[in-house]
Amino acid sequence: MTEIYNGMPGDSNLELSWKKSQRSGPSGNCVEVAKLPDGGVAVRNSRFTSGPALVFTKAEIEAFLGGVQDGEFDYLV
Template identity: 90%
Template sequence: MTEIYNGMPGDSNTELSWRKSQRSGPQGNCVEVAKLPDGGVAVRNSRFAGGPALVFTKAEIEAFLGGVQDGEFNYLV
């Protein structure tokens, strides 16, 4: 497997399976996520798949998703 690190080109690892929300618009205004072998998650811009990907540990993504589920980020929309 290709090395996984913050800022890696989003299309550099062909073993990752990228997914985007069904709520995404046809103009590509969305992000894509890929589950990593260690339980972490990589995130990339769907309009620029080759751009840098952000990599989050399992603990980081769990904390973020918990905050989303609790409504802590509702002020952003």
């Protein structure tokens, strides 16, 4: 199995199911996420799928999504 690490190529030989938001536009302005076998999440740029993927633990992604749901990042949009 290919090693999972922060900055790994987004198109590595891992059998991941990448998904992007249905809100993404047709011009490729989106990120894609994939659930990792250990419960973590990988994130990559959909326009540069072979570029580096950011890898987050399950606890990190839960904390971030909780903040999103609570509106903590609404100032970004």
